[in-house]
Amino acid sequence: MSADSSDNQPPGTVVVTGAAQGIGRALAHRLAHDGHTLVLVDLAAESLRRVADDLGARAVVLDVTDADAVAGLAQAAPDCTMLVNNAALVIEGALADTKAADARRVLDVNVVAPLLVSQTLAPIMAAQGGGSIVNLSSVTARYHPPGTGLYSASKAALEGLTRALAVEFGPLGIRCNAVAPGTTPTPGSDVHYGDENARMRRAAVLPLRRLGTVDDIAEAVVFLLSSRASYVTGEVLAVDGGYTVAGGHFFRLARSTRDGDSR
Numbered sequence: 478m479s480a481d482s483s484d485n486q487p488p489g490t491v492v493v494t495g496a497a498q499g500i501g502r503a504l505a506h507r508l509a510h511d512g513h514t515l516v517l518v519d520l521a522a523e524s525l526r527r528v529a530d531d532l533g534a535r536a537v538v539l540d541v542t543d544a545d546a547v548a549g550l551a552q553a554a555p556d557c558t559m560l561v562n563n564a565a566l567v568i569e570g571a572l573a574d575t576k577a578a579d580a581r582r583v584l585d586v587n588v589v590a591p592l593l594v595s596q597t598l599a600p601i602m603a604a605q606g607g608g609s610i611v612n613l614s615s616v617t618a619r620y621h622p623p624g625t626g627l628y629s630a631s632k633a634a635l636e637g638l639t640r641a642l643a644v645e646f647g648p649l650g651i652r653c654n655a656v657a658p659g660t661t662p663t664p665g666s667d668v669h670y671g672d673e674n675a676r677m678r679r680a681a682v683l684p685l686r687r688l689g690t691v692d693d694i695a696e697a698v699v700f701l702l703s704s705r706a707s708y709v710t711g712e713v714l715a716v717d718g719g720y721t722v723a724g725g726h727f728f729r730l731a732r733s734t735r736d737g738d739s740r
Contacts, residue, residue, distance in 0.1 A: 515535065
């Protein structure tokens with residue numbers, strides 16, 4: 478995306494991983510609405526194909542941690558100019574009890590896979606004059622809720638990878654940024670938000686007084702992909718209703734609201 482591009486983003490080919498549900502699916506719908514050609518990637522074959530069929534997109538069923546399979550994306554998206562690394566894995570549990578195999582799997586999906594996909598598609602973007610990569614991080618990269626295993630650490634590593642890719646790919650005309658969602662119920666996190674009353678209590682302690690939606694996240698990703706962000710690279714954009722800036726204050730209020738403690 479050149480610095481002198483207009484505000485009207487021309488349609489291009491976008492690869493989205495983890496596109497079968499949640500943020501990935503919402504993003505796919507938004508990008509299709511904007512006229513982009515979509516290559517949607519996920520392991521959940523049936524769900525992925527439903528999304529792809531709805532949007533007239535290409536579905537690619539593969540494991541993003543499999544380097545040989547990921548290499549095939551070069552043929553599936555030979556004119557790719559945009560990439561969203563959205564696929565993620567959470568294996569919950571205390572760090573003291575985390576098995577090495579589980580730790581490696583989380584790191585493979587959340588850190589190694591975005592590297593593999595970016596390595597595969599960057600030469601294609603460069604050959605077309607540049608492109609944009611957006612990685613999906615999390616506010617847990619900065620705040621570490623207990624019981625989420627290596628997830629928080631993996632997202633912190635992903636943000637480091639984002640900055641490193643921005644430095645190395647910048648001379649190729651490729652920007653790389655990240656979006657860090659927070660307090661956004663999705664099919665993968667919905668269990669942690671409880672019933673409607675619990676959600677209302679949680680929203681009440683956020684500066685913006687509401688939980689996020691997958692569409693909120695999609696809007697931020699679309700902005701960073703677009704030429705409107707043509708001079709933005711190596712950045713992490715928190716989309717969290719003020720969760721990050723509230724910090725420890727949020728956690729104290731959330732606990733007291735949950736427990737009925739007015740302190």
